[in-house]
Structure formats: structure tokens, C-alpha cells
Amino acid sequence: MDWYPLWNSLRIAAISSVIVFFCGIAAAYYVAKLPAVIKGILDVVFTLPMVLPPTVCGYFLLILLGPKRPLGILLGKIGLQFAMTWYGGIVAAVVVAFPLMYRTARGAFEGFDNDLAWAAQTLGLSNTYIFWRIRMPLCRQGILAGVVLSFARALGEYGATSMLTGYIPARTATISTTVYQLWRTNNEQQAFFWVMINLAISTVILLAVNMLERGKR
């Protein structure tokens, strides 16, 4: 039994969730402060990966990072090759999951009562303190929802990942690409096994989040 797809999927989902957490929150925080026109444009750009088919995202990623493209060549020189590598899966997952984090975080920030931030400023609290100790805890639910959605999305990512990293057993295989490969090669039993694994992980995540929320209340 080869457990590589499980391990690979989990590390891709975990690492990309962390990246998306910071990028999504930063984008949400700064975009909210911009003038309306720029805000509207950035909003579209940041949300596009959510509505585009993942294969289209994969196409753009290949154009950008493919080994024969300028950026791909440049990155190749410092030893980074995103096409056909496991960490290419992180890039694909980040791009696809980012809009979920960005939008949920922005919704949470917009619901935040700015009087609290202003009050904190007049009390002499630093903007860093206000962000991490007041704004974030009070937007916790929205942020947490964004993280969970991003993680689940990254875990289930197929289209962009298969375009960018393909399916190489024990190298780039993830649960979702493995399921497809097994089904395609008439290995239905094995495919069912991986489907159940995926189902189990997703269920555990959602249960954990529910318990976390209840515990805090």
C-alpha cells in the first residue's frame, strides 16, 4: 500500500493554507482601505481564480512558470521548478484557495466595528496590537471559516494541480489525482479506498471546527 498521495495532499493543503492565511488576510485588510475604483478592480482580480475553471488557472500557471517561460527559466536557475514537482502543487492550491480566504476575511473585517480600533488608538495601543489582539480575535469566526474552506479546497484541488504537476506516482500524486488515475485504469476498488480517505479527512476537519467553536463560546 502506497500512502504517498495522503502525505503529499496533506502537506500541500497545510502549507498552502498557511500561505493563503497570511496573503488572504493582508489582501483583505489593505484592499478594504483603498479607494473604491482600485478596490473594485483588485476585488475582481483576487476573486477570478474562484470562478474560473481550475484548468484555466492551471493554464495560466503553466504559461507563467513553465520551464521554458522567462519566469520559469529564472526560477529554474535558483533551483525552483514548479512544473512536475510536488511543491508545484502548493502554488496551484494557493492560487485556487486564495479567493476563499480573501473573501471570507474581507467579509469579517467589514463587519468589524471601527470604533473599537479608533478607541484602541486613542488609548495608545499600537496598530500591530490592535490588529492581532483586537481585530483578529473579534473576526475569529470569519477568519477560521476562511482557513477551513481554504484547507478543504486545497485538499480537493484537482484541475490546476494536474495541469501544473501532472500525475507521477510517489512524486506528484495527490489524493484527487490518484482517484482519477485509478478510476481511469479500471482500479475501482483502490479508487473507492482513496475516496473514503478523503471523505474521512474532510469530516474530521469539519467536526474539529464545530467543536472548537462550541468550546470558545
Added chain:
Amino acid sequence: MSLSVHIRKRYGDFLLAIDLEHTGGICGVLGASGCGKTLTLKCIAGIEKPDEGKIILNGRTLFDSDQKINLKPQERHVGYMFQNYALFPHMTAEQNIICGMKGIPERLEETLSLMNIQECRNLYPRQLSGGQQQRTAMARILVRDPEILLLDEPFSALDSYLREIMQTQIHKILQDYGKDAVIVSHSRDEIYYLCDRAAVMHKGCILKYGMTEQVFKNPESAEAALLTGCKNIASAKKTGEKTVFVPDWGISFETGVPVKDDLEAVGIRAHYFDPGSGRNLFPVRIVEQREEPFENRILFRYEEQKEGTPDLWWRVPKNQTPAVRPVKIGVSPENILLLYKA
């Protein structure tokens, strides 16, 4: 002990143009909602940036557009109490008070007992009563020893019973604390009770600033008169050195002080009518008498009053209400407010 504010700020059609030299003590800013009073406080606190101007607190420049000085709110040392108190909901009362301060502040216990919130120090804001929330917000400000207190509609979130109790407490705190304060309110009672000096604000401008009693006694403009609670205002013309004619009411009044040429209107406070007065006594027709717990509110019209003009208000304590409806009501000349262009 002084606050000097000279600022301009445009918001679409609305222009905030404040020129205020507060010489110290407690200053009340009286104005209707939307007149820019909260915006003014926010500019002083550094939450909003004026387009241009200067703000100087006790000789320290907080904002100066010419010199490009704009201190951060954190550097201004002002205590700002928000209308809804803005307590951090995920912190207890005590955490709210000491949050972000290095160690336990020396004055914590003293402040807690001064505010009478020792018992609820470990409760979260949602578990506190309105009065406790306000006292916690006040403690959070005082423990940092700000140079000036800015209170935005401090009592509007309280019910009327609690409001009177808290007014007394805040009054005492302000007296004991001995620092300058600016209190913004739409309630003339609050301003009159709490403030040594008052500014009347209308559509982004300060119409009048002075000793509170003086401002109420002589509001000088129809807008200010209205805000200080004058119910009966009508346009008027000067007819003699101490006489004015009010066309709407069809009456000429004798005034207490000489009238200036550019008189616009006169005002008469509802409490100042007196059927027993021998001066400015004119025939009236009582329209309605409304009973309140301790006062009667009587609506009446002068005999010659124009159709379509509002009834006049007369408020009189129950025990002084005449048994027979009066046919003539007078008002002493010094109680005729002379109102000029703002």
C-alpha cells in the same frame, strides 16, 4: 489648560468649519445630529484628518496643515469616550482597562474604586449594565491620565433613570479629575448641567461660544436659540430703539435692551410667559392644554396671529397654572430674545 481648534474639512456638500478657542474647564458642544459635532471630536482625537487648519492642546500642536504636523491618535494623549463606549467585547472590564499598558498601572485600584466597578472587574462587557459599561469606559480612559477628555454623547445609550444617575457621577468625576473636557451632546440639559462653557453648533459651524449661562441667556441667532430649547421663534423687524414688530404674531414687543438694525427674529422661551405680567400683555386664545407630570404645556395664539403660523408654547408648573384660562398673556421685556443673522 487650553484647546484651540481651527479646522476645515469637506465631505461632499458638507463643510466643517470650526473655530474654537476653549480657555479651559468643561466645554459643551450643543448641536443637532449631523451638525458635525462628532466629526469635530474625531478630528481632535486624530481619528479623522481635517483638510486644513490647526489643533493645539495646552500649547502642544496636534495638527497643523501648514507645518505638516499630524500626530497619530496614539501620540495625542486624549481620552475619547465613544457613544457606545467601544469596550472590547472579548476582554473583561479589567482587561479593557489595563490592556496594552506595561504591567499593572499604579492607579488601577484607585480608578476601579473611584468608578465603583471593583465587583465587576472580571465580567465581560456584555455582562455589564449600561452604567457599568460607561464607568468601565471612563476608567479605561482615566487610568491613562489623558490631557483632555472628549465625551461623545455620553448619556445617549442610557435609559432616562440611569442617565440622571450617571450625569451626577460623571459631573463629580469631572470636578474631581480637574482636567479639561469637551462634551458633545444634543441635550441642552446635559450641557447646562455639566459644562462651564458651551458652544452651539449648526451645520458644521460654531454659532456661539461662551459661558454656558450666557449662551442660554442670549443665544443671538435663531438657530442657536432653537438648539438651546427656545420654542417660540418668529421673524421680527426693528421699529424703535427698544421696540420690535413681529408680523406673524401681529404684535409689537417692548424689549429689555436696545435693538440693533439687522434684527432677524425674536424668541420667547416657553417658561417665560406670564399672564400676571403687566408688560407686553396681549389678548390670546388658548388652543390646547396638555398635562405633563409636573407641568402644563399650553398652546395658544395671539388674537391677531396670522393663519398657518405655529401655535405658541407656554410651559407652566402645575401649582402656578391659573385656575381660569387667561385671556391675556404677557412677557417681560428682558425675556424677549433678540436674534440676529448667524
